[in-house]
Amino acid sequence: MSIEVNPLERRYRQNFRSNIGGHLIGAILFLCAGVTVVTTVGIVAILLIEGLSFFTEVSAFEFFTGTKWTPLFTSKGFGVLPLVSGTLLIGIGAALVALPLGTLTAIYLSEYASSRVRSILKPSVEVLSGIPTVVYGYFALTFITPFIKDYIWPDAGPYMAMSAIIVVGIMIVPIIASISDDALRAVPKELREAAYGVGANRLEVTTRVVFPGALSGIVASYILAISRAIGETMAVTVAAGARPNLTANPFEAVQTMTAYIVSVSLGDTPHGTIEFKTIFAVGLTLFFMTLVMNLISARITRRFREVYD
Amino acid sequence: MSDLSGSSRTDIKSQSSMFKTSLALRHFRGRVFYGVCLAGSLVGILLLIVLMNDIRQDGFEYFSRHFFTNYPSRKPEIAGFRGAIMGTLWVMTIVAATAFPIGVGAALYLEEYAKKNRLTSLIQTNISNLAGVPSIVFGILGLQLFVRGTIGYGPAICIGESCGFGRSVMSGALTLTLLILPVVIVASQEAIKSVPPSIREASYGVGATRWQTVSSHVLPQAMPGIMTGMILALSRAIGETAPIIMIGALTFVAFSPETPLDPFTAMPIQVLNWVSRPQAEFHDLAATGIVVLLITLLTMNTLAVVLRIKLGRESAR
Missing domain, CATH: 1.10.3720.10 (MetI-like)
Known part of the structure; x- marks a missing residue:
């Protein structure tokens, strides 16, 4: 919101010296906003500089198509696919958990819940996203994994993708529920009333009128949530294990890109070595995956939003 | 002419019978959907309660x-x-x-x-x-x-x-x-x-x-x-x-x-x-x-x- 400068101030402004303090303050505030731009430039520069220096030693072809990720061993393999598959296994698995739950929660909140129920349920769901992710990791490791071993998959080891999938899925439910709820509520009452008027019941109104009307917002929330799941670090580090593993079996241990970066920084790999530079190459891959998803999500929200008046 | 009106009458009859059965079905589906939505929105909360309980059980032994x-x-x-x-x-x-x-x-x-x-x-x-x-x-x-x-x-x-x-x-x-x-x-x-x-x-x-x-x-x-x-x-x-x-x-x-x-x-x-x-x-x-x-x-x-x-x-x- 910009306020038109009043004539009195404008006259003062014409005399620069009388308003030098004002200019100084404006410049300082601009620098504050500039910090965010510098942050982005810094991230991209660091990932590109160190990442590209990695790719002078390891070919990009080997990196993106290799199936053996053993940079810290004596027989080195620099194929990132096992880490990508681990990340995708958890990302897709978490989506399978969170998409139905988040969508149902959003529909319940916007179409069924009374305002009283809503005022309790919505904050309670949002608590799920406020819990530190290391706490989810603890819960997955000490509760969900033993539960799965006892009742579902007795062969499993102490680490498995499945329990990480469940907690990461639960963690991203509030993102979907909250954004989709907003999208559903933005569909005007008149559309619902028209549908009720021709005899549709609440299920039909919801699934054939309201849901399609809010689809762009809902899809945007899905992509944002999956992007968050891919970038999630601590729960997968604690629960999913530390073994790069090209598998689609959720009951095996896997390592994600984020968990690999953490494992290198926890170890004592010396700075400047090719082993250490892997974290920048992996970080660069991760950064671009999430960036592309976030941009698609933002574009869907802007481009396909149904504008109701 | 009479043939046509006859056929349209049976149409209406069959349609109305269709509506009758499907109305009950639609009500049923509506109730099931309500139940599914309610259940879906409670899963997260339920897991939150289990998580808190898990931590409460283990978290006070060393709390001193x-x-x-x-x-x-x-x-x-x-x-x-x-x-x-x-x-x-x-x-x-x-x-x-x-x-x-x-x-x-x-x-x-x-x-x-x-x-x-x-x-x-x-x-x-x-x-x-x-x-x-x-x-x-x-x-x-x-x-x-x-x-x-x-x-x-x-x-x-x-x-x-x-x-x-x-x-x-x-x-x-x-x-x-x-x-x-x-x-x-x-x-x-x-x-x-x-x-x-x-x-x-x-x-x-x-x-x-x-x-x-x-x-x-x-x-x-x-x-x-x-x-x-x-x-x-x-x-x-x-x-x-x-x-x-x-x-x-x-x-x-x-x-x-x-x-x-x-x-x-x-x-x-x-x-x-x-x-x-x-x-x-x-x-x-x-x-x-x-x-x-x-x-x-x-x-x-x-x-x-x-x-x-x-x-x-x-x-x-």
Whole structure:
């Protein structure tokens, strides 16, 4: 919101010296906003500089198509696919958990819940996203994994993708529920009333009128949530294990890109070595995956939003 | 002609019978859908209750005075959380002291000073993109920029022998500041936007400059909203683990930091350290640490809600 400068101030402004303090303050505030731009430039520069220096030693072809990720061993393999598959296994698995739950929660909140129920349920769901992710990791490791071993998959080891999938899925439910709820509520009452008027019941109104009307917002929330799941670090580090593993079996241990970066920084790999530079190459891959998803999500929200008046 | 009307009559008959059966079916489907939606929205809450119960069961065995006064140890009976608590206090103080002025300054620039041009919309887009960058990537940034004082190319920023801030409280705090800055800026912008324009106009009307208007009218009015956003952002920073692991917060620290350039640990890091050990005793210690962490977060969130309700009432008066 910009306020038109009043004539009195404008006259003062014409005399620069009388308003030098004002200019100084404006410049300082601009620098504050500039910090965010510098942050982005810094991230991209660091990932590109160190990442590209990695790719002078390891070919990009080997990196993106290799199936053996053993940079810290004596027989080195620099194929990132096992880490990508681990990340995708958890990302897709978490989506399978969170998409139905988040969508149902959003529909319940916007179409069924009374305002009283809503005022309790919505904050309670949002608590799920406020819990530190290391706490989810603890819960997955000490509760969900033993539960799965006892009742579902007795062969499993102490680490498995499945329990990480469940907690990461639960963690991203509030993102979907909250954004989709907003999208559903933005569909005007008149559309619902028209549908009720021709005899549709609440299920039909919801699934054939309201849901399609809010689809762009809902899809945007899905992509944002999956992007968050891919970038999630601590729960997968604690629960999913530390073994790069090209598998689609959720009951095996896997390592994600984020968990690999953490494992290198926890170890004592010396700075400047090719082993250490892997974290920048992996970080660069991760950064671009999430960036592309976030941009698609933002574009869907802007481009396909149904504008109701 | 008669043939046609006859056939249409049977049509209506068959249709009406179709409607009768399908009405019951539609009601049934409607009720099932309601049940599924309700159940789906309760799954998350249910899991939250199970999680809290799990932590409550394991988290009080070591919950004693010693837990707050001792440093971590190989013996679980005497291990404590003091280093982590002090480390988190140090880091959060610096985060608050840097994120607040920069965040509010940036929000003021965007809302009150910036012209509506491409640069402004670029900054705005950049802020929302930054909010979606995984926290571990901020950790990589902090590791290079603050720990080593370089971006990997060209000279490093060195004072004497040491370059950057090293693996210190300062590096951790600045990394977290950059991480929560988008949240602080957006929350502050919302608060500043909600200050009615009439207040600004009245101030300009009596001849105040832009800064006088902003500092003595807009900011005080927006402060409750800004503080709420700030507290919520800080409570996110307290739970963040990945970025400060990256900058190398040590997981075994038997001392409290005394200057901002000392190495440190933090509450979530200590919890991670205990979780990653195989022995069950250390898992219980982790649960105890989680109890302390969650109580801290709960207190901060309650404070934010109280602040919003109380100050919201005052400004409505």
